Amino acid sequence: MPSSSQGSLKNTVARATNRSALMGAIFLMATSAIGPGFLTQTAVFTSKLGAAFAFAILVSILIDIAVQLNVWRVIGIAGQRAQELGNTVLPGLGWVLSALIGVGSIVFNIGNIAGGGLGLNAALGISPVLGGAITALLAIAGFVVKKLGNLLDKLVVVLGALMIVLTVYIAFRSSPPLAEAAINTIAPEKIDLVVITTLVGGTVGGYITYAGAHRMLDSGETGPEHAATVSRSSISGILVTGVMRVVLFLAVLGVAASGARLEGESNPAAAAFSYAAGPIGLRIFGVVLFCAALSSVIGCSYTSASFLVPPRAEFLTRQNIITIVFIIVSGALFLTVGTAPAKLLVFAGAFNGLVLPLGFTLILYIALFRGKDLLHGYRYPKYLIVLGVVALVVSWALAWFSFKGVFELLS
Template sequence: MLNHKKAFSVAMGAAFLMAMSAVGPGFLTQTAAFTSQMGADFGFAILVCILVDIGVQLNIWRIICVSGKRAQQIANELVPGLGYVLTALIVIGGLTFNIGNIGGVGLGFNVLFGISPENGALIGGAIALIIFLVRNALIVMDRTVQVLAVVKVLLIIFIVAISSPPVGQAALHTIAPSHIDFYSIVTIVGGTVGGYISFSGGHRLLEGGLKGKESIRYINQGALTGIGVASFIRVLLFLAALAVIAEGFKLNPLNPAASIFSAAAGNFGYKFFGLILLAAGMTSTLGSTFTSVSFLNYSTDKGTESIFHKLRPFLIIFFIVFSTAVFYFIGRPAKILVIVGAINGLILPIALAILLVAVTKKKIMGELYKHPLWLTIFGWIIVVFMAYAGVESVIKGFSSLF
């Protein structure tokens, strides 16, 4: 068992990795776009998203860490070969969406310094490689993510402060919305805890040495902190967008997030947006790369673990170089993103269902562990809700291609 200081540090590293993996370029765009469409009613969708996030992360983090096994290993123990299916879903989705993350870094450099998005993506890819390949890479990754998180929060707080949002109206509609948009809820839940993001924190805890029932205190601290940070940023961005809309400004549908900052603070605000976009793209790139590569680790002893750690730098290099190269030479492959985005909507309910079944198996969890009943019930409600939503997303995704 780690000492308190070390365990707390690992928990906070996992919390910020999860939160900042969620707060990527897509997160910024979704929040701005839905606020533009729904106004104050979007607050209700955010509230539901937070509740779902709590149910998902507390279940997944606890099951992974108490068992001491990665999600793919748990799935393989439950049904031989199931872990490989889960790995394929996570890695393909993470690899594809990392193209968008790297693209966000490139666009951030473009806004800040006027260089092309493609060259900005090259710089971002190089920075990500340096972070991962230096000594004590996990600690460097944690600190980088935490610093960029502070940058995002401070910049958005500044925009909210100068834009005077209608907080009372937002609070009222959050509790009693005049219209509920099911699609917006599904979309932002998927963007916050969908795909690889669900596992980024749990796998980071294992990497840091937190496992077993004695770590539950730190597991809960990390999960709730991560959800809190991501939710706080979304609420701030929602309020900033609402303030701009209340003043009669129409957000640009092609870049709604940028419109918020431009409307609130002119060109100065637009530069702020560039910095936030760069930070969002970089943190999501780090989270996607770390988590996707962790799904390729099936080691069960120190020998195989040592072999994987020797291979990991090459896997990381491939993951980042491939994503950067695709963005540089092709741009965002729209059709692939539509298909993978639709499939990504199914990853959460599939993965959560696997873990909820696994938590009932003593051979996986140990003889003495008993999962809280309320977490189990909460988890299965989310599985049903997100499975229905995911099927709808797949149908819509494929129909849009024909």
């Protein structure tokens, strides 16, 4: 084969690989934000607040838009991971951020593995403990077997799409009061700051903030010349996440509005699916929960490991090893306790809500004051800075006002 043809083939393969990585980044962000903790939080809080929970969903989506547009833009233009940027701005800051994210990630991953076990139990009837072990092993296989590892991006896309389709079916069956939900979206009957902070932390904060952006770096689509691609990818991820949040809320709201009591259920999300569609609803819940769990284990472990190594090809093997160790540790802790205590999961979400403004302050500082060096002279859009500052003020306010409430959750 002529050398020109070989070069053309290599370029085609490279472009396909980059597109796959970008799609993986989009869905990695989305599926990380809609893991088992989010399913549980949505069922619990919808049961508690009813249609008024729509306002919390709206706030979380708006904060997500402002945060992710800026995080993807800064990390994508700089071509560096968050901890590298942090250490450049202030030596040691990146490692502090890594440590804070690691604390929440370990707890969340225990919950993710436990969620996978519960999902397989609901879908297939196998033991939750065995199901959790299977979930962890499948995630590990993705980082051990090279051929399977190359399919991880596609797997995350398939899992995310399947979750949305099945949840749309449940939402259709539950017949939610759409008018009431729409009114409460902008004029809520009740506002609960702890609920909002916990939801934001569980869907935007912690490792979730950086999951998609860090994966995007692997695509090579970085630097000022790829700003448009970075922007489109972040918007796509936000849309996928927002759709899933709204659809799941409506599915549970329809059940709650019908008079079903979810508060006393040991698994309110499973109960909601069962009320909506009977025995098949429970099976569907199992599949959705397993998809959410497996994709979240992959996203949580990958992102946590990415905070410990630079995004360069020579460190890929080291990052995979750290990722596998992270899954093994989380799996061992899950097998030791047998489950993830509900209060611990709620605390992890709330804790991530407190971590969110710390890391986001770094991102906005770079956008405002380090454009010439860290962003390679890129002229940062003013509207993104305005959106970011508003989101930062809101996230700090939520963290401040809910600080006491977070610890009351554990009492």
